[in-house]
Amino acid sequence: MGSTRRFTLDLNEANMREIHESTCGAEQVRSGSPGPRPKVLLERRRSRLLRSALASAGVYALLTAIAVIMAGPFVWMLLSSFKPNQELFAYPPVWIPTKITFEHFINAFRYTNFARYFLNSTIVSVTATLLNLFFCSLAGYAFARLDFPGKNLIFFAILATMMIPVYVTLIPLFILVKRFPLAGGNNLFGQNGTGLINTYWGLVLPYVVSVFGVFLTRQFFSSIPTELNDAARVDGASEFAIYSRIYLPLSRPVLATLAIFSFTGVWDDFLWPLVITNSEHMRTVQLGLQIFRSQFLVDWGPLMAATLVVTLPVLLIFIFNQRHFVKGVVTTGLKG
Amino acid sequence: MGPSASHGVSSLSSYWKNRARRHAMLTGYLFVAPVVVYVLVIHFIPIASSLYLSFTNYNILTAPKWVGVANYVKLLFRDDLFRRAMRNTAQYSLEVLPLNIAISLALALLVNRASRGIVIFRTLFYLPVVTSIIAVSMIWLWLYEPRTGLINLILGKLGIGPVNWLGNPALALHSLVLMRVWRGVGWNMVIYLAGLQGIPQYLYEAADIDGASGLGKFRYITWPMLKPVTYYIIVMGLISTFQTFGEVYAMTGGGPLDSTATVAFLVYQRAFQYFEMGEAAAVAFLLFLVILALSLANIRYFQTRLE
Incomplete structure (x- = not known):
């Protein structure tokens, strides 16, 4: 158990560190005194910020795409179990049931x-x-x-x-x-x-x-x-x-x-x-x-x-x- | 048993100490007795009797008949289906493992951040792992359905003709591989994630100072540091893919044309459909030897690493 505790702690610690790196750096740029700093440096910081925002958006897009693949089969099972038979086997396919039916559940338990x-x-x-x-x-x-x-x-x-x-x-x-x-x-x-x-x-x-x-x-x-x-x-x-x-x-x-x-x-x-x-x-x-x-x-x-x-x-x-x-x-x- | 009156104080206390020790000892045996007896009856004795049965012909109804190594000789030299099952199983493992490792490591790298909502993604990716193999098989049977299955519907939209995922002998095993990868990546993702958390942060900080690129950091820090995790995942993956049974039973029944018959499926089929218990025990024992070798290699690897 000691090791499992450590694992969860590690997770948090690593997370904290990452939060620190990804957000604090940015915060400092924004709230830090921009006065004496050369403009070029600021520009570079800003572009880096923009790039990291884009990268993070990209990561989220990728994660969402994977999530669709991982959850898709479950969603399809869910939709199929509430879809009336004529829509279940319809061509062209009916993706979302037009009306929700419980007949499959009733049949599964009755027969x-x-x-x-x-x-x-x-x-x-x-x-x-x-x-x-x-x-x-x-x-x-x-x-x-x-x-x-x-x-x-x-x-x-x-x-x-x-x-x-x-x-x-x-x-x-x-x-x-x-x-x-x-x-x-x-x-x-x-x-x-x-x-x-x-x-x-x-x-x-x-x-x-x-x-x-x-x-x-x-x-x-x-x-x-x-x-x-x-x-x-x-x-x-x-x-x-x-x-x-x-x-x-x-x-x-x-x-x-x-x-x-x-x-x-x-x-x-x-x-x-x-x-x-x-x-x-x-x-x-x-x-x-x-x-x-x-x-x-x-x-x-x-x-x-x-x-x-x-x-x-x-x-x-x-x-x-x-x-x-x-x-x-x-x-x-x-x-x- | 009792101490005589002539004993001194010290021997009296040592008597009590001994008594306490003996008591703890008996309690200890008593506490572990159920588990020990159970493990003997459920694991150790069956292994011995399985070994014995593998040298016999046995159909449950009549007494086992000793045939020596005949079952093994037949399996290794004259049994085409067994050879086919070994080939199928090996091919299945060799396809599942690299895909699984590449995808699960990528997933672990993606979700190893503290961004908002990341826990939801981790949970979603892990969902297939906690779903029973039979439920997963049923869902994928429906996805793979040639006419109205979701996958062919989507492919149809892209103009790709209906694919007979499980009915085509050249394709069925790959279809099972695809499903297994979908089901297994969440599991390895969690193990990789734990591995990633264990890599000291200062390595990356030092690399940053040296101006290393993201790819460079992965190649020279992350991947080498994860080597033990990857080794563990490979060995455990081999052990579990070598025992593939549920999806074969539920989705293809070993077919078409034996293209998805696995070694574990063969054990079940010979023992409980053909009642050739002796031969099935021999197949099971060969499987056991392979898995034992892999497990021992695993233990040895981690022992030498610890030293």
């Missing part, structure tokens, strides 16, 4: 199980997030504050799993879920049934602990002064009490970061639900998007409406918590 997929995704994402917050921070506390033999070895072994591509563990995990003993009609040896396939347990399984979360909380906890522990221990507090009553309340920002990363990561995941569910009712939203298209026919209006609905929670979380996202990126350089 498919989309409401159910939304519920499924919410249950899985929220459960995974809560489990993550608890288990990661608990381990993070131990790695930061408790001494036990093999601590560093265990920590690095856990960190090393970040290098494992999901495709290597996918097949054994699928088998584990399918052969889970005494679940879904399985016997003690995991035979005869479907195990945890098509269950919430199966869906949550690979998200329960994120190594990123252990790392993140450990880094943050390490920055909390150990005097707090000593004082609490003298007062007879247990380690669990120190963790839950002192460390957790002090760590709200980092826990928020972890919660955001867990929630969005699970909400956006596609491969695991694809592998682990085959029932209509247990799909998550990302899988649910597939039902608007068959091999030759795509229901574009409802598909865009549903895509908008699926994307919205994460986009809103991002827009209102940008600092947490940037922190996560910069501390670990990893995507949650």
Whole structure:
């Protein structure tokens, strides 16, 4: 966390310096005493000022052009989901809908199980997030504050799993879920049934602990002064009490970061639900998007409406918590 | 366990110290136990069993049958689709990375200023990163739609005939590259931005005194100082492009004519559509080795830099 703080500070410092350079120089010219100064010098200053104003206008024009490309697809999705069908496929194209319709949203929810997929995704994402917050921070506390033999070895072994591509563990995990003993009609040896396939347990399984979360909380906890522990221990507090009553309340920002990363990561995941569910009712939203298209026919209006609905929670979380996202990126350089 | 009465004060206090230490030790193990057990079950044991499965024929229904290195031999010497998938994946990475690096660095340089409203641009450029790959794929499917998609509508206005972005085997992979670059530049922009903030300002001040041009400053200060960041972006980019799956599954299904089949897509297809789990595990393990090598190279590079 120390490093992330520094990052935001650096940003500000650099910004300040730049503000200083770009504006103060100009201010000085304007308000400074022009009397004794040779006119030529003033002229040169003025032309430089003009040039920098032009350059900055150019930068803004360029940024705006790029912004159109980056935001364009989202805008097109938005327009398409509110456009009546005859305008959606009209030629010549209708860019802006002449009348706004909600039929695509209504159809998306009426003729498919989309409401159910939304519920499924919410249950899985929220459960995974809560489990993550608890288990990661608990381990993070131990790695930061408790001494036990093999601590560093265990920590690095856990960190090393970040290098494992999901495709290597996918097949054994699928088998584990399918052969889970005494679940879904399985016997003690995991035979005869479907195990945890098509269950919430199966869906949550690979998200329960994120190594990123252990790392993140450990880094943050390490920055909390150990005097707090000593004082609490003298007062007879247990380690669990120190963790839950002192460390957790002090760590709200980092826990928020972890919660955001867990929630969005699970909400956006596609491969695991694809592998682990085959029932209509247990799909998550990302899988649910597939039902608007068959091999030759795509229901574009409802598909865009549903895509908008699926994307919205994460986009809103991002827009209102940008600092947490940037922190996560910069501390670990990893995507949650 | 208890101390006998004959012990002196010092040994009593050392007893309490030991007891406290042992207690902290046990608490420590207790606190990390859930994570350790979980990581063992979810990561380490599956790697071992994946390795085992890659030496077998396994279709889930009957017990795995040991076949030795047959899966690997087949993949490396007789499997045209695997070779095609490797080529596709490599080509995809080699197209995505340079574009991504050039554009994201340019973006970082553009937004690395304190002007008004710059945060809005940073946010906009980052939006595609936080959008799920499936949502992005759906949006781009619609953009790429041959008759009524936005891109062909705009090209049509310019008199360029309808392009079959995803249906043309010669073009489909490039279309996926274009989408990936759009989606990925915001991410690398943030990393470059952090790198730019870390370059000491006095270097630029000194260059100013020497009368260096903007281009000169970029060439002799910015670019060399960003070298570790660029290296990091290349390695992480290779790792992530080598695992490309979502857009292939959602947009092209590996087609047309296997032109977009990637290695990760092959793992999914063989394991969960053809139920050739052993062979799929072998593909996955080869992918793992490549990624492991890249990760270790990354770690080594940054370790030697730190020393």
